[in-house]
Amino acid sequence: MPSYIENYALIGDTESAALVSRDGAMDWLCLPRFDSDACFAGLLGRDEHGTWVIHPATRVRSISRRYRGDTMILETEFNCDGGVVRLIDFMPIAEGIRHHVVRIVEGVEGTVPVDAILNARFGYGATPPWIRQTEDGILLTASPDSLTLRTPAKVELNKHRVSCRLQVSKGQRIPFELEWHPCHRSPLAALDVEAVLESTERFWSDWAARCRYRGPHKEAVVRSLLTLKALTYAPTGGIVAAPTTSLPEELGGVRNWDYRYCWLRDSALTLDALMLCGYPDEATAFRRWLLRVAAGEPSNLQIMYGIDGKRRLTEFELDWLPGYAESRPVHVGNGAWNQFQIDVYGELFDTMYKARRLGAPADPEFGQMAVQLLDFLERAWQRPDEGIWEVRGAKHRHFVHSKLMAWVAFDRGIRLVEEFGMGELNTGSLVQHWRALRDRIHRDVCEHGYDAAQNAFTQSYGSEGLDASVLLMPTHGFLPIDDPRVLGTIRGIERNLLREGFVRRYATETGVDGLPGDEAPFLACSFWLADAYAASGRMRDAEAMFERLLGIRNDLGLLAEEYEPKHGRLLGNFPQGFSHLTLIHTATVLAESETRGAGKRGDGARPGVPAPPP
Numbered sequence: 001m002p003s004y005i006e007n008y009a010l011i012g013d014t015e016s017a018a019l020v021s022r023d024g025a026m027d028w029l030c031l032p033r034f035d036s037d038a039c040f041a042g043l044l045g046r047d048e049h050g051t052w053v054i055h056p057a058t059r060v061r062s063i064s065r066r067y068r069g070d071t072m073i074l075e076t077e078f079n080c081d082g083g084v085v086r087l088i089d090f091m092p093i094a095e096g097i098r099h100h101v102v103r104i105v106e107g108v109e110g111t112v113p114v115d116a117i118l119n120a121r122f123g124y125g126a127t128p129p130w131i132r133q134t135e136d137g138i139l140l141t142a143s144p145d146s147l148t149l150r151t152p153a154k155v156e157l158n159k160h161r162v163s164c165r166l167q168v169s170k171g172q173r174i175p176f177e178l179e180w181h182p183c184h185r186s187p188l189a190a191l192d193v194e195a196v197l198e199s200t201e202r203f204w205s206d207w208a209a210r211c212r213y214r215g216p217h218k219e220a221v222v223r224s225l226l227t228l229k230a231l232t233y234a235p236t237g238g239i240v241a242a243p244t245t246s247l248p249e250e251l252g253g254v255r256n257w258d259y260r261y262c263w264l265r266d267s268a269l270t271l272d273a274l275m276l277c278g279y280p281d282e283a284t285a286f287r288r289w290l291l292r293v294a295a296g297e298p299s300n301l302q303i304m305y306g307i308d309g310k311r312r313l314t315e316f317e318l319d320w321l322p323g324y325a326e327s328r329p330v331h332v333g334n335g336a337w338n339q340f341q342i343d344v345y346g347e348l349f350d351t352m353y354k355a356r357r358l359g360a361p362a363d364p365e366f367g368q369m370a371v372q373l374l375d376f377l378e379r380a381w382q383r384p385d386e387g388i389w390e391v392r393g394a395k396h397r398h399f400v401h402s403k404l405m406a407w408v409a410f411d412r413g414i415r416l417v418e419e420f421g422m423g424e425l426n427t428g429s430l431v432q433h434w435r436a437l438r439d440r441i442h443r444d445v446c447e448h449g450y451d452a453a454q455n456a457f458t459q460s461y462g463s464e465g466l467d468a469s470v471l472l473m474p475t476h477g478f479l480p481i482d483d484p485r486v487l488g489t490i491r492g493i494e495r496n497l498l499r500e501g502f503v504r505r506y507a508t509e510t511g512v513d514g515l516p517g518d519e520a521p522f523l524a525c526s527f528w529l530a531d532a533y534a535a536s537g538r539m540r541d542a543e544a545m546f547e548r549l550l551g552i553r554n555d556l557g558l559l560a561e562e563y564e565p566k567h568g569r570l571l572g573n574f575p576q577g578f579s580h581l582t583l584i585h586t587a588t589v590l591a592e593s594e595t596r597g598a599g600k601r602g603d604g605a606r607p608g609v610p611a612p613p614p
């Protein structure tokens with residue numbers, strides 16, 4: 001039976017990840033990659049869809065858990081009748097080692113009986129394995145996957161599960177090592193569990209120690225950075241939006257999507273966060289990933305790709321899974337892969353520009369690509385699209401945020417040439433042409449995207465509905481923060497989109513997204529409102545919003561995509577990169593405002609981006 005979303009912890013090895021509940025149930029694990037079929041899909045169904053539970057077989061008085069220092073090694077302590085046991089969960093990172101999960105049961109006090117029950121089901125819960133003892137360990141196999149379990153504990157093999165009852169006394173450490181391998185191959189040799197625990201601890205702590213963020217809430221920033229790092233697929237540098245599929249945006253609803261892919265938007269913003277905090281290597285690896293996927297015909301640029309750059313991410317439903325809290329359908333793939341979303345051009349250029357400003361070297365490939373991309377955008381920016389929120393309604397619209405980001409693309413193209421030369425692009429006539437286009441888009445947005453009656457920029461041309469994505473106007477330098485239209489938009493969003501202190505993306509009641517039901521407030525939008533408050537000098541509101549957001553992280557510092565204040569529940573895929581990267585950004589904005597002097601109005605610009613032209 002799955003737990004509350006906030007009851008899960010993330011562990012990972014930068015190729016895949018698992019979710020472990022407070023009760024010691026590993027209810028989600030896809031191997032060998034983030035986007036592989038799950039062998040534990042209990043999160044989206046029941047135990048019979050795959051789970052691995054290690055839990056005391058006696059009354060538990062209390063449970064506490066933490067990550068070991070700045071790592072992704074989870075320690076859950078069960079305080080029980082008769083003693084205390086600790087469960088240490090991690091996915092090893094060591095030379096030549098991946099696709100393993102290690103769980104160690106450690107006796108801390110007294111003697112505690114502990115049950116360990118491994119219920120693996122391949123193919124997202126559809127395929128029970130054939131289980132047998134081999135000389136390599138206990139083999140669980142069903143084509144094309146195999147898992148090998150090794151443990152010194154005396155286990156029982158049942159038809160579809162492996163179980164044991166341990167008596168764990170103070171000082172004892174009983175390891176369980178699970179390795180994925182293709183069913184036609186043998187597993188690797190048994191791990192030296194203590195050695196890989198040490199190397200994994202070193203990997204994460206060394207990485208976290210490189211963080212250059214200096215400011216309040218460093219612990220929250222570092223945990224968010226570690227989460228983003230854990231969402232990175234090391235072999236290619238791609239970053240998944242979240243490690244899960246179909247955790248619902250509304251309990252019992254249909255808004256359930258697969259996030260185990262790389263969105264240009266989420267990824268570009270992640271790169272900004274990494275650059276801001278002193279991680280140029282990851283940022284460079286990711287820039288290479290971006291440039292590789294963006295290569296080719298600019299009209300073929302997609303808004304998202306697989307972690308290996310795969311293009312066709314066809315969406316389908318897993319009809320045998322009941323869904324998290326009965327939220328159906330469960331999706332694999334994501335139908336947004338072939339949507340048209342203009343903002344990705346802006347995000348791409350903005351990131352390339354910021355990377356240069358923060359000291360990244362020039363990338364000659366981007367110079368040539370930039371001209372082709374802007375050439376395409378010149379023809380495309382006037383087309384309606386599906387927008388940042390990937391609406392599923394049949395009707396494309398002229399989303400204000402999309403046009404804003406078209407402006408950003410030309411603006412950053414111009415700045416790249418003006419500030420960094422960009423070699424052969426440095427021709428006056430090209431930049432002149434882009435300047436004229438930039439001004440034209442600006443006029444278009446101010447004329448068609450602004451509703452004088454509400455004194456606010458709207459969601460799309462001609463609509464009355466508002467949209468939190470336009471809070472990014474001053475952040476991107478489109479208009480200064482003290483422009484009355486920007487201040488009016490902030491007030492409009494406060495009036496229309498705040499739900500108990502958290503910001504909705506837009507009003508779902510308008511039917512704009514083509515989906516039934518509602519969704520909870522979106523955390524990235526709530527961080528954007530905090531940024532807008534800080535920029536407009538409303539420091540108390542900014543800090544209050546930030547504190548509120550920090551307050552809804554789970555006990556391990558993790559955030560989902562959304563939060564429903566009515567029930568006090570995190571909702572949507574978990575943990576979500578978008579939420580964590582906006583947390584880092586807001587922390588940086590607040591730290592900078594503090595340095596400049598509290599209460600003083602900021603310029604609204606993002607760290608690393610110059611203020612808008614007067």
Ligand SMILES: OC[C@H]1O[C@H](O[C@H]2O[C@H](CO)[C@@H](O)[C@H](O)[C@H]2O)[C@H](O)[C@@H](O)[C@@H]1O
Nearest residue numbers: 241257263265266334336388389390578
């Ligand atoms: O709400 C409808 C859409 O929801 C998902 O998209 C959201 O997540 C993306 C990844 O974090 C983000 O880039 C996008 O801005 C969000 O709207 C889903 O992936 C879409 O398929 C769906 O239409």
